[in-house]
């Protein structure tokens with residue numbers, strides 16, 4: 001297992017120099033943030049990112065994410081052009097020697113919360129989701145009421161997009177995902193890149209939009225769309241965890257046992273209702289994810305890929321990008337590595 005940490009590039013107040021001082025972290029998860037959605041990622045920009053990370057004594061292990069253009073998810077004719085660009089980006093990742101690509105296939109919105117700073121009893125702030133609160137959000141006025149999405153779309157753009165998705169139910173979205181994977185997975189295979197789809201977060205439909213990467217049955221369906229080792233997943237405990245029927249350690253054993261988990265996201269959540277939860281500190285005792293059992297399952301499958309602490313709370317007065325402060329994620333990395341060392345006996349870094 002390689003412990004990694006997400007870095008949001010040159011503007012991230014959590015600098016590479018700070019990340020390097022977290023004892024167990026050797027790898028970086030990052031992306032290009034100045035390439036428009038749909039455009040091909042230039043090789044020289046990927047190489048420059050890699051060199052910057054290496055210059056700080058770390059390694060670029062994962063690209064998270066290259067966004068998939070909405071025209072691909074919608075199955076519009078323009079998808080031909082966007083998928084060509086996507087294939088070029090994968091080829092360029094391979095040329096730069098970056099082995100894992102995390103992406104998602106969620107319509108319009110990716111991870112969605114109804115509160116980005118829920119104050120906890122200990123004074124920390126965390127992210128939370130309440131289904132009733134989501135249902136009160138009126139998107140006809142744009143994304144202004146949706147925490148974290150205020151600037152994402154104008155009301156007009158959003159309405160056109162939501163209108164277009166009325167023709168795309170879950171089965172159509174599966175068709176469009178299959179179309180995408182049939183084209184990109186062979187390129188990934190040839191390029192030495194592993195595709196790792198991120199589960200939908202939360203793992204149910206929001207705003208009437210379909211969401212399909214939500215449970216073991218659907219992940220198996222995804223894997224069988226193109227049965228290649230290059231077609232795998234990012235296993236995110238915090239995204240799959242809000243559904244209590246998702247047996248997380250068992251899923252790691254079964255999916256990971258087939259060599260199809262390429263990236264591990266570890267995050268804990270506490271379920272407080274059928275579709276209500278908040279994010280907690282990483283330790284198992286803090287929430288409903290049995291993190292020790294998850295790590296043990298990774299160990300049993302001989303997992304050698306990158307892992308990262310996913311969202312953290314805001315603690316010790318830190319302010320910053322919701323979910324992506326330094327302190328709580330650093331604690332998470334240490335805790336996860338402690339579990340790993342405890343069940344593996346490994347004592348080397350990375």
Ligand SMILES: [Mn+2]
Pocket residue numbers: 198236238239265310
């Ligand atoms: Mn995640």
